[in-house]
Structure formats: C-alpha cells, structure tokens
Amino acid sequence: MNVIDSSLLLDYLELGVLVIDEQGHILVWNRWLERYSGVKIGNAVGKKISEIFPEIIGSRIEYAIKSAIENKLASLLSPGLNPPILRLYKNNQDLKQGNRLQQLVHIVPLAKQSKACLVQIQDVTASIKRENQLRVQSAELRDITYRDPLTGIGNRRKFNEMIHKEFRQASVNKGVISLIMIDIDYFKAYNDNYGHQAGDDCIKLVAAILLISVKVPGNLVSRYGGEEFAIVLPNLEADQSLQLAEHIRNEVSKAETNLKDKITISVGVATIQPNSDRDINVLISEADSALYQAKANGRNCVATSSNLLVARDVTDWVPSISL
Numbered sequence: 001m002n003v004i005d006s007s008l009l010l011d012y013l014e015l016g017v018l019v020i021d022e023q024g025h026i027l028v029w030n031r032w033l034e035r036y037s038g039v040k041i042g043n044a045v046g047k048k049i050s051e052i053f054p055e056i057i058g059s060r061i062e063y064a065i066k067s068a069i070e071n072k073l074a075s076l077l078s079p080g081l082n083p084p085i086l087r088l089y090k091n092n093q094d095l096k097q098g099n100r101l102q103q104l105v106h107i108v109p110l111a112k113q114s115k116a117c118l119v120q121i122q123d124v125t126a127s128i129k130r131e132n133q134l135r136v137q138s139a140e141l142r143d144i145t146y147r148d149p150l151t152g153i154g155n156r157r158k159f160n161e162m163i164h165k166e167f168r169q170a171s172v173n174k175g176v177i178s179l180i181m182i183d184i185d186y187f188k189a190y191n192d193n194y195g196h197q198a199g200d201d202c203i204k205l206v207a208a209i210l211l212i213s214v215k216v217p218g219n220l221v222s223r224y225g226g227e228e229f230a231i232v233l234p235n236l237e238a239d240q241s242l243q244l245a246e247h248i249r250n251e252v253s254k255a256e257t258n259l260k261d262k263i264t265i266s267v268g269v270a271t272i273q274p275n276s277d278r279d280i281n282v283l284i285s286e287a288d289s290a291l292y293q294a295k296a297n298g299r300n301c302v303a304t305s306s307n308l309l310v311a312r313d314v315t316d317w318v319p320s321i322s323l
Helices: 006-010 031-037 060-071 092-097 125-146 156-173 187-194 196-213 238-254 280-296
Strands: 016-021 026-029 075-077 103-109 116-123 177-184 220-225 228-234 265-272 302-304
Touching (some): 016 031, 060 075, 060 116, 156 220, 156 280, 177 196, 187 196, 228 238
Parallel strands (some): 265 302
Antiparallel strands (some): 075 103, 103 116
C-alpha cells in the first residue's frame, strides 16, 4: 500500500495550518497561508511567528499560543469577539483597501511531550458577510413591521411595544408617563369632499408637524389608526404635556394647504404615575376619554383626562364642507 506524505495533505486543506514551537519558531506553514499571506513556505519556516505577523505581539492570539504550549490549553478565537488580527488578504484589491480575511482561529496544544502548538486559521469572511446581510435584512424587516407606510412614523404595533416598555420603566423608576391622543377633525368629510389623495396628504402633514414638534429622544410619535395619532412621553409632567399638546394643536391649525378648508385637530392628554391601581389600560383609557371630551367641547382644542379644557380657540370653527 502506498503511503501518502502527510505534509502534502496540508497543502490541499482549505484553511491555514502552522505549527509553532516554544520559542515561537514556525515549524509548519502550508500553501493556504502562503497564498493569503504572500509569504512563501521557505521564507516562513524557521522564523518566529512575530517576524511574519508582528501584529500578534500583545494580542489574544499570542496569549493563546503561550497558553497552548505552556499550559496545554486550547483556544478558539471567533471573529465575533476578535477583529481579524493576522494580515491575511483574499486578493490584491483587499490588500490595498486593508480588508483582511475574517478569521476563525483554533489553537491547540500538540502531544504532551511536545513543546509546540497547532494553529488552524479558517476564512469565515463569506459567513460573516451573510450574517451581516441577514442582520441588515432583519433590521429592514423590523422597520417595515413597525413603520406606517404612509407617514413613515411608528404604527400601532410600534406604539403598543413602546408604551408597554416605557410604562414598565416609569413603574420601576417611580416616574410619570404621559400620553397624547390626537384625532383630525372632520376627516371623513374632508376625505370624501377632496378625495383620498388629499386625505393622505392631510395625514402626512399632521404626522410631519408632530415629528417636528416632538424632538425629545425617547418620545414616540405613532399613527394609532386612520386619522388618529398617539404620542408617548416618558417622564413628562402633566403641565408640560399640556403645553406640548397645545403647541401641536396651534401648529396644525396654522398649517397652510392648497384647499380652502383648514386642518384642525382634537387632542386628549393623560398623565399618570404607574402603580397597582393605575395600569397601562388606565393611561390609554384616560387619554382616549380626554380626546372624546375635546371633540364634545367643539373640536380644535385640548382636553385632559380630568375633563379640563385647555387653550380652546375662542371662535367656534365650523368646516365649509357639507356634512
């Protein structure tokens, strides 16, 4: 039976293989390493690993090599936790751009009586690229899932997730949380009279004003459904929430369109400090009740959950649209 020289097999492996002794000298260097490092086998064997790869000095790879030789401990260095340390490149273009191979490095001690270790280097660049693509796609899918396609703001699902998150945080911190509910006045009549495109433009205009008005990080503007919007305001006291609500109402009423009827909104505001008797359903119910009260008070106004009317226009606005 023919015996195959085991050293030849190393040159057919699709991974880098090198053996290092206790002085750090390279005993084995295969073709894969020659190809991706640009260092010929004859120029590598016998030299110290730090001469070929000076970048390993003080690195986790150097520490792992010492641990394998001195303490017989194996190590696996994944690209997720370790940047590509060794200067290994797929091609000249990657070399010029400084794009090293993503490397999975496995370092194992050799036989107990041997003061040497085996280092295996696997190119996982393609896997990392696929993982990054999947991560981007996942983020894009999540963005689509939580974003209203018409306005670009959060949708009802995003609202539900965020209000539960912020409510829990307010409960832990013994803080307050405010909720503003907004409804476009006479929207159905507006939509029926001017058409669906004008209705969509109206919704987008209000959403844009909300985004401009609510600039504090952590606050969430979302489309609650149809012509309704909701704003979650963590750590915002009742008086501040009312001021913001009135500012939004005023900005919407001043907005200009190409149509003769102006756009107005009714706004309900609720602020609570979470406790065992005042859960998230209470907050939503109080804000919704305040919104209903604002409509009952003639629309184009702001009301609180305690039925307090704030900053109503002195003129009762009646749309020119036939209802």
